Amino acid sequence: xxxxxxxxxxxxxxxxxxxxxxxxxxxxxxxxxxxxxxxxxxxxxxxxxxxxxxxxxxxxxxxxxxxxxxxxxxxxxxxxxxxxxxxxxxxxxxxxxxxxxxxxxxxxxxxxxxxxxxxxxxxxxxxxxxxxxxxxxxxxxxxxxxxxxxxxxxxxxxxxxxxxxxxxxxxxxxxxxxxxxxxxxxxxxxxxxxxxxxxxxxxxxxxxxxxxxxxxxxxxxxxxxxxxxxxxxxxxxxxxxxxxxxxxxxxxxxxxxxxxxxxxxxxxxxxxxxxxxxxxxxxxxxxxxxxxxxxxxxxxxxxxxxxxxxxxxxxxxxxxxxxxxxxxxxxxxxxxxxxxxxxxxxxxxxxxxxxxxxxxxxxxxxxxxxxxxxxxxxxxxxxxxxxxxxxxxxxxxxxxxxxxxxxxxxxxxxxxxxxxxxxxxxxxxxxxxxxxxxxxxxxxxxxxxxxxxxxxxxxxxxxxxxxxxxxxxxxxxxxxxxxxxxxxxxxxxxxxxx
Ligand code: BES
Ligand code: MN
Ligand code: ZN
Numbered sequence: 001x002x003x004x005x006x007x008x009x010x011x012x013x014x015x016x017x018x019x020x021x022x023x024x025x026x027x028x029x030x031x032x033x034x035x036x037x038x039x040x041x042x043x044x045x046x047x048x049x050x051x052x053x054x055x056x057x058x059x060x061x062x063x064x065x066x067x068x069x070x071x072x073x074x075x076x077x078x079x080x081x082x083x084x085x086x087x088x089x090x091x092x093x094x095x096x097x098x099x100x101x102x103x104x105x106x107x108x109x110x111x112x113x114x115x116x117x118x119x120x121x122x123x124x125x126x127x128x129x130x131x132x133x134x135x136x137x138x139x140x141x142x143x144x145x146x147x148x149x150x151x152x153x154x155x156x157x158x159x160x161x162x163x164x165x166x167x168x169x170x171x172x173x174x175x176x177x178x179x180x181x182x183x184x185x186x187x188x189x190x191x192x193x194x195x196x197x198x199x200x201x202x203x204x205x206x207x208x209x210x211x212x213x214x215x216x217x218x219x220x221x222x223x224x225x226x227x228x229x230x231x232x233x234x235x236x237x238x239x240x241x242x243x244x245x246x247x248x249x250x251x252x253x254x255x256x257x258x259x260x261x262x263x264x265x266x267x268x269x270x271x272x273x274x275x276x277x278x279x280x281x282x283x284x285x286x287x288x289x290x291x292x293x294x295x296x297x298x299x300x301x302x303x304x305x306x307x308x309x310x311x312x313x314x315x316x317x318x319x320x321x322x323x324x325x326x327x328x329x330x331x332x333x334x335x336x337x338x339x340x341x342x343x344x345x346x347x348x349x350x351x352x353x354x355x356x357x358x359x360x361x362x363x364x365x366x367x368x369x370x371x372x373x374x375x376x377x378x379x380x381x382x383x384x385x386x387x388x389x390x391x392x393x394x395x396x397x398x399x400x401x402x403x404x405x406x407x408x409x410x411x412x413x414x415x416x417x418x419x420x421x422x423x424x425x426x427x428x429x430x431x432x433x434x435x436x437x438x439x440x441x442x443x444x445x446x447x448x449x450x451x452x453x454x455x456x457x458x459x460x461x462x463x464x465x466x467x468x469x470x471x472x473x474x475x476x477x478x479x480x481x482x483x484x485x486x487x488x489x490x491x492x493x494x495x496x497x498x
Contacts, residue, residue: 142192248268263372301315
């Protein structure tokens with residue numbers, strides 16, 4: 001989909017359909033008439049008087065109008081109450097608009113939301129970014145395995161008119177939004193592919209493609225490299241699988257003069273059967289999503305590189321399956337991590353923290369000054385926060401605040417959870433330095449405290465995305481399936497460090 005900015009009148013663009021933002025109070029944003037013409041505006045306000053629900057946030061109503069010129073189909077796009085309007089709502093509205101357009105087989109859509117015409121509206125650049133994100137995220141589909149390609153109804157061009165007096169700023173925002181949305185959609189693709197396709201080797205291949213296209217420096221460490229580095233906790237998970245593990249490293253040297261190095265670390269379990277601590281059959285198919293953290297890091301790296309953010313960023317992405325077999329790790333095994341700390345494996349299903357332990361140690365060894373890890377780590381975070389909010393844990397409140405500020409400004413819901421030292425009791429082992437499970441109470445927190453042992457004094461933020469990696473239904477810029485959660489926040493937090 002191409003996204004083009006239009007200023008002035010919209011009928012001239014001659015689109016298949018026009019999506020016109022309308023408020024819940026039955027009005028249209030100021031200057032709508034100037035853009036779509038007074039006659040059409042009058043028709044719309046007339047309809048709004050009787051169909052008051054059309055203005056509800058997220059509602060779309062298709063009208064067939066006979067104006068003789070310009071678009072003959074108009075989509076009323078409910079924006080909610082004017083006072084509740086926000087960049088997040090703008091993003092979601094763009095998503096609803098492009099899906100409504102697809103349903104009526106429009107190839108070209110004019111999007112008319114003159115939110116920048118009045119006083120006190122959103123920042124033009126941010127508004128452009130939100131619209132591009134919403135349109136590209138909301139129209140995303142994953143059809144790779146559908147032999148009947150129902151792509152015929154896809155939108156080719158979106159003409160955007162938000163009534164801005166600063167078209168350059170909106171234009172710049174649109175371009176940034178496109179880059180970020182492509183990163184998010186890449187992440188979604190990686191997660192949506194099944195585990196028989198998206199193996200650790202395929203993840204490494206994808207990383208190579210990203211590196212080549214976006215100019216990142218790639219290193220892939222193979223099993224023998226991991227052995228030399230004594231990454232025994234990573235290897236302990238990988239040893240049950242016939243798929244060879246891969247440790248993917250991507251480097252974006254955005255500012256060589258800067259001494260800071262941000263490490264983005266992603267859990268890349270391409271399938272989590274639980275290992276010898278086998279999971280129940282029901283729902284096991286969802287464990288193809290267990291590389292969501294890894295996918296987020298790869299999608300974010302693509303966007304960070306394409307935006308040429310002047311910050312040094314290192315991706316550390318350990319990828320492996322977690323499988324049961326005659327050479328798998330057993331409950332009760334004790335292993336020595338790369339850091340030298342010893343771990344008693346209680347459950348082979350608490351594998352994410354094992355692969356992350358060595359990945360975090362390695363990131364520090366490579367000079368990380370700031371770390372963020374993303375992981376579908378615990379079912380407990382889903383119990384605590386549901387499918388809406390990602391859980392955030394840290395050893396450094398200041399770094400955490402920066403990450404949470406970034407999350408808030410991108411609209412991704414994240415919330416800090418307390419990891420008081422006292423919870424560490426739960427992961428004490430009788431025979432090793434720690435054990436890999438702490439029982440059911442506070443399961444997300446003991447998992448984080450396990451990781452904290454490896455972050456040591458380096459500022460570190462852990463984001464548990466087990467509940468947010470996929471969505472159950474489409475809404476706004478979200479579609480059913482992989483969400484690409486975290487990409488927007490990672491790009492924003494890196495951007496905030498310039
Ligand atoms: N990948 C799972 C966590 C998960 C659960 C992700 C539900 C998405 C949805 C993780 O590896 C796991 O199995 N965690 C265990 C830990 C337990 C054995 C301490 C869990 O949460 O049950
Ligand atoms: Mn598991
Ligand atoms: Zn897992």
